[in-house]
Amino acid sequence: MVTTQLAPSTADDPLAYRPVALVDLLDRVLGTGVxxxxxxxxxxxxxxxxxxxxRALVASVGALVPPEVAS
Structure with missing residues (x-):
């Protein structure tokens, strides 16, 4: 019987397990929106x-409103 582990082969694999702090996750969600x-x-x-x-959109106001052009 052959067993295989489901582990990423390289560090740049987008599905690789990487520990993420809750603050970093919240910053990413608010920065891009979900x-x-x-x-x-x-x-x-x-x-x-x-x-x-x-349906709910969760994002920061800065992510939704484009920056003003300085005149």
Whole structure:
């Protein structure tokens, strides 16, 4: 029986495991923005009664507003 490990082969692999501090992750999310989506369906006896579609944009104002041109 042959077993293989799922480990990145090189350090520049985009799927490689790299420890990230929570502050760095939050800085990246606020700097570039992220969209969170979800759907909720309330049903009784396989009859859909209510469907809610949610979308949220999380970003800093600086990432959304282009910088002003100095005149």
């Amino acid at each position: 969209v969170i989506t979800g759907d909720i369906t309330l049903a009784i006896a396989d009859i859909d009664l209510v469907r809610i579609s949610l």
